Amino acid sequence: MALSACAELERQGQLFKPNVTVAPPVAGASRETVPVDEFVEQFGGVYRAPVTEAYLNRILQRLAAASGGAGQTAYKVTILNTPVPNAYALPSGNLYVTRGLLALANDASEVAAVMAHEIAHVTARHRALRDERQREAEVITKAAEALKAGQNREEARIRQRLSFASFSRSQEFEADAMGVKVIAAAGFDPYGASRFLTALGRSTEELAALNADRRSSYASDILSEHPSTPERVARAVAAARAISAPGSGERDRAGYLVAIDGVAFGGDPATGFVQGDRYTHGGLRFTLKAPEGFMLKNSAASLRGVGDRDDEVLYLDWVDAPPGDSAKNYLTSGGWIQGLLRSSVKATQINGLKAVTANARAGEFNFRVAVFEHNGRYFRLLFAMHALTEETEKRFDASIASFRPLSGEEVAALRSPRLAIVVAESGDSLDTMARRMATANPPGEYFRLINGLDKDQQLSLGEYYKIVTE
Numbered sequence: 001m002a003l004s005a006c007a008e009l010e011r012q013g014q015l016f017k018p019n020v021t022v023a024p025p026v027a028g029a030s031r032e033t034v035p036v037d038e039f040v041e042q043f044g045g046v047y048r049a050p051v052t053e054a055y056l057n058r059i060l061q062r063l064a065a066a067s068g069g070a071g072q073t074a075y076k077v078t079i080l081n082t083p084v085p086n087a088y089a090l091p092s093g094n095l096y097v098t099r100g101l102l103a104l105a106n107d108a109s110e111v112a113a114v115m116a117h118e119i120a121h122v123t124a125r126h127r128a129l130r131d132e133r134q135r136e137a138e139v140i141t142k143a144a145e146a147l148k149a150g151q152n153r154e155e156a157r158i159r160q161r162l163s164f165a166s167f168s169r170s171q172e173f174e175a176d177a178m179g180v181k182v183i184a185a186a187g188f189d190p191y192g193a194s195r196f197l198t199a200l201g202r203s204t205e206e207l208a209a210l211n212a213d214r215r216s217s218y219a220s221d222i223l224s225e226h227p228s229t230p231e232r233v234a235r236a237v238a239a240a241r242a243i244s245a246p247g248s249g250e251r252d253r254a255g256y257l258v259a260i261d262g263v264a265f266g267g268d269p270a271t272g273f274v275q276g277d278r279y280t281h282g283g284l285r286f287t288l289k290a291p292e293g294f295m296l297k298n299s300a301a302s303l304r305g306v307g308d309r310d311d312e313v314l315y316l317d318w319v320d321a322p323p324g325d326s327a328k329n330y331l332t333s334g335g336w337i338q339g340l341l342r343s344s345v346k347a348t349q350i351n352g353l354k355a356v357t358a359n360a361r362a363g364e365f366n367f368r369v370a371v372f373e374h375n376g377r378y379f380r381l382l383f384a385m386h387a388l389t390e391e392t393e394k395r396f397d398a399s400i401a402s403f404r405p406l407s408g409e410e411v412a413a414l415r416s417p418r419l420a421i422v423v424a425e426s427g428d429s430l431d432t433m434a435r436r437m438a439t440a441n442p443p444g445e446y447f448r449l450i451n452g453l454d455k456d457q458q459l460s461l462g463e464y465y466k467i468v469t470e
Contacts, residue, residue, distance in 0.1 A: 040096070042300050044081035044271055047099055047264070053079060055259035059112050060095065066186035067119050077115070083266050085200065089118040102260050103419060103466070104199055106452045107253040109183060109192025116179035116186075117193070121171070173235060180239040189249035190240035197233045199452045257464045261421040265468045266439075269414035272298045279303050279316075282406070282414045286374060288381070289402035290314055291395045311365075312392075313384040314399075318377045327371040328356040330378055337369055337382070338362050351404035357397075359388065368396045372403055379403070419450075420469045424459040433459070438470045 040046060056077040064075045077095050080086075085100040095118050097111070105111045176193060184190040240246075267273020269282035274296045280287040290296055293308035305314030321330070328347045332340065339362035347356050353372050360367040366388035372379040381403065383396040417438050424433075430444060430453075437443035448455070450466050459465070 039090075040078070040080065043084075043086075043096070043098065044268065044300055047079040047081035049079060049260075049263055052102065052259050052263060053077065055256070056097065056111065056115075059108055060115055062186040062188075063112060063116050063119055063182055067116070067182045075119075081264075081268055081271065085203065087114050087118060089122045093122050095119075095122070099263060099265070102263060103265055103450055104203060105196060105256070106199070106466075107189075107192065107251040108256045109189040109249065109251045110196040110199075111192075111256065112183045112186065112188045113179055113193035113196055116182040117175045119182060120175035120178035173232070176232060176236055177239050180236060181243070184240070184243045184249060187250050189251045190243045191237070191246055191249075192251070194233050194236035194240060195452070197236055199449075201229075201233070203449055254464050257421045257466065260419055260466075263419050264416040265419050266417050267298065268416055269411075271300060272303065273416070274298055274303075280406070280414065282411045284318065284375065284377070285406045285411055286372075286379065287402075287404060287406055288316065289399060291383075291399050307385075309385075311384075311386045315382045315384070316379065318379045321373060321376055321378045327354055327373045327378060331356050331358060331369070331371050336371075336380060337367065339367070350401060353403070353405065355400075355403075357400060368393060368400075370400045370403070374405060415470060417468050417470060420467050421464050422467055424461055424463050424465060426461065428459055428461075430459065433465060433467060436467050436469070439468050 056079075060075050060077050075093050075095070077097060079102070080096050080098045082098045083100040083103070084098055085104045087095065087097045087101055089095050095115060097114065101114065102111070105114070180190050180193050183192060267275075269280065271283055272279065272281040277290045277292060277294055277296065278287060279290065279296055279298060288303075290305050291307065291312075291314075294305040294312070294314055296303060296305045296314070298304075302315065302317040304316075307313070321327075328345065331337065332342065332345060334340070337358075337360050339360045341359045341361060344359040345356060346358065347354075349355065350370075350372065353374050355370055355372045357368075357370045360369060364386060365384050366386065368383040368385075368388060370381045372381070381400060383399075385392060422433075422436075430447065434444035434447050437447055439446050447453075447465075447467065448457075450468075
């Protein structure tokens with residue numbers, strides 16, 4: 001479990017109390033029981049950035065040597081193509097860090113702290129826990145294959161993702177302490193762990209404030225909320241103080257920032273990204289506008305949204321269309337939606353695409369649904385709410401009508417925002433830097449957030465900073 005992700009699962013309580021023996025992973029270790037390719041796919045796939053990868057792997061090799069793993073070949077970093085800050089370790093010694101984590105970290109010692117925390121989990125023989133997690137993942141994978149409904153498959157995938165996040169609270173504290181010792185032994189600033197945990201806590205708080213109360217609606221659905229507890233920060237500071245005073249050890253802020261210069265920021269057009277209330281997927285060539293007031297969150301295989309009214313939910317996914325079938329037959333065959341009101345079924349054309357719309361009712365919820373035929377797939381759009389009023393149906397139908405294909409020119413024009421590293425010059429301020437930020441959210445808040453700046457902290461002349469550019 002990542003330094004950044006581990007706090008999320010602290011509320012689950014202790015699962016095991018194994019005896020821990022530290023040892024490096026075995027070179028050439030077999031792949032995990034959980035299909036690694038499927039795991040990587042669920043987190044956006046692999047993000048290729050050779051310069052960044054080389055820098056991260058140099059850090060990792062120093063940590064491996066400091067932890068007693070010199071000469072072992074199992075340690076390797078892979079960047080995952082998701083904006084959610086996170087990192088993961090699999091039993092073979094493969095480590096995964098996300099683009100979102102790289103954007104939040106501000107120097108080599110902070111990233112080293114994340115990796116060292118992972119090494120503590122990978123190299124410690126938590127066999128009972130690891131085997132239990134693997135057995136759980138096997139069951140979840142088989143269950144997902146047996147389920148017909150796409151939404152149930154997605155929920156099963158989420159449960160599988162959570163199975164990677166099952167270390168106990170005491171093991172997290174132990175990994176924190178071991179990680180601080182390892183980064184210090186490798187020559188890095190041991191206070192990098194507490195700085196990153198602090199930045200992570202600030203990120204959680206500020207994003208929660210930006211998204212208001214609806215953030216709690218997503219807590220059980222996504223892995224983007226990883227709060228950093230004051231206890232973990234305090235323990236990390238204490239562990240560092242036991243080694244040296246602040247100011248010792250390497251941070252290499254400039255070297256780290258140069259290494260991540262140009263890395264994509266936010267969503268990837270090829271795998272789908274959210275801009276305000278619009279979702280665009282360059283790989284599948286379509287775009288959709290959600291009803292006003294919806295907060296959207298995309299994963300590798302679906303889009304989810306929560307409205308500003310507590311009971312309004314949006315869900316979009318896609319499945320391969322059987323040859324010779326039709327959207328209307330698919331919808332009315334009973335294989336996807338339950339409680340279909342057949343009198344409401346209407347075959348139509350929307351923006352040149354064959355489509356079908358309908359209403360459904362199940363339990364206390366009403367549903368407005370649509371299925372679109374596009375490039376050999378059925379795109380399944382569902383709105384759920386308690387009361388489907390005339391006004392509500394008009395809002396949802398406007399969103400349904402916004403679903404349209406993208407032209408080749410539109411796809412070619414899609415670009416990911418990217419991190420750019422700039423130097424603070426005379427006359428620069430937080431305001432001037434914020435005006436250079438290409439983000440839909442409050443640019444000043446995001447500039448401070450990704451640069452680890454306190455609310456009243458000013459820029460330092462000649463220092464490197466991250467901005468987001470088109």
